[in-house]
Amino acid sequence: MKARMIALLVFVSALLLGGCGQQPTVQKTEMVMDTVATLSATGTDSVAAVTEGLKRLKDLEAMASPSIEGSDVDKLTAAAGNGEWVQLHPEIYHMLEVSQQYSRLTDGAWDVTTGPLVQLWSIGTDQARVPSVTEIAQAKALVGWQNLELQPETQSARLLKPGMSLDFGGIAKGMALDEVRKIYEKHGIKDGLINLGSSSIYALGRNSKGHEWRIGIRHPRSEDKDATLAVVPISDQALSTSGDYERFFEQDGQRYHHIINPHTGAPAWTGAMGDTIVIDGSVEDAGMLSDLLTTAVFVLGPEKGQAFMEQLPEGVTGMIVDQQKKLHPVRGFEGQLTDRNEEFPIE
Numbered sequence: 001m002k003a004r005m006i007a008l009l010v011f012v013s014a015l016l017l018g019g020c021g022q023q024p025t026v027q028k029t030e031m032v033m034d035t036v037a038t039l040s041a042t043g044t045d046s047v048a049a050v051t052e053g054l055k056r057l058k059d060l061e062a063m064a065s066p067s068i069e070g071s072d073v074d075k076l077t078a079a080a081g082n083g084e085w086v087q088l089h090p091e092i093y094h095m096l097e098v099s100q101q102y103s104r105l106t107d108g109a110w111d112v113t114t115g116p117l118v119q120l121w122s123i124g125t126d127q128a129r130v131p132s133v134t135e136i137a138q139a140k141a142l143v144g145w146q147n148l149e150l151q152p153e154t155q156s157a158r159l160l161k162p163g164m165s166l167d168f169g170g171i172a173k174g175m176a177l178d179e180v181r182k183i184y185e186k187h188g189i190k191d192g193l194i195n196l197g198s199s200s201i202y203a204l205g206r207n208s209k210g211h212e213w214r215i216g217i218r219h220p221r222s223e224d225k226d227a228t229l230a231v232v233p234i235s236d237q238a239l240s241t242s243g244d245y246e247r248f249f250e251q252d253g254q255r256y257h258h259i260i261n262p263h264t265g266a267p268a269w270t271g272a273m274g275d276t277i278v279i280d281g282s283v284e285d286a287g288m289l290s291d292l293l294t295t296a297v298f299v300l301g302p303e304k305g306q307a308f309m310e311q312l313p314e315g316v317t318g319m320i321v322d323q324q325k326k327l328h329p330v331r332g333f334e335g336q337l338t339d340r341n342e343e344f345p346i347e
């Protein structure tokens, strides 16, 4: 599958291997988890941290990818409706626990069982098309987080209806940020960047110039892929974005994008054009939450999404860009932006 467009731009000064008297900095890039992953780290153990981090991403992909035979997702989908419990890797089990918690909190705006709808629309692939009302109703009947059961004692799960399937596209990369971060910690890395290409980043410490990492949020409508909406400096924080400009097609003036409203079975046309969420590293599962929340808040739309975020732990901030290009910041997030493009006024 072709790598997705890059939604975030990272302004990094040249990364050097070695350097007189300085700690070595290493950077490696690989295609994994359907994206271009770039890991960089500074520290005596940086080579080991980056190598092990990339290996971890491959291992997580093998657990979470629906197209890899024998993955946890593949097993769950294959067993859907037959009553059997499927034992999961602890990382995947934990991801489902968090996912279910947020499905409850968002009243199903976030729903990891959206698989049948994601497949039906196939947005971002050559098969993308507008399905019929009947097809949508049929797929929608197979979607519902209440029909995903978890069993903590055995770290197992099951899908209650035949034909159900899971889709981790809005959460797995975020979870992977947290997992790579643990590896960096083990190797004593204090400065580095875990960049999962199109939409999720965790920044540790400082960049090679000793400054916060500057993350550019892509302009959601510009043809110029380097144009930005704003720049967000971050340090020891996770940052994710979602938007209707990452994967979409247009037909009869309508934009069909890859974020699905499970309640309608169609792309979420709830007023958001994109959103960005920044979560402090002290918040548990910061990476996973940043990824999940960008999708969930996009579906909720600007007003409900903003109100929802205000109730979350204090380390969660961010903004929603609405279809009129107005920014809806949460917890004073506008103060964290630099180089804001004037096309995007603050509401």
Ligand code: ADP
Residues within 6 Å of the ligand: 109, 110, 111, 112, 114, 118, 167, 168, 169, 170, 171, 198, 199, 241, 242, 243, 246, 258, 259, 260, 261, 262, 291, 294, 295, 299
């Ligand atoms: P990316 O940044 O990789 O494009 P996002 O974080 O924006 O992904 O999440 C979008 C992906 O999440 C979709 O491609 C799909 O796999 C999945 N998804 C879409 N709608 C929902 C939803 N309502 N709840 C959970 N997952 C969803």
Ligand code: MG
Residues within 6 Å of the ligand: 169, 170, 171, 240, 241, 242, 290, 291, 292, 293, 294, 295
């Ligand atoms: Mg997301």
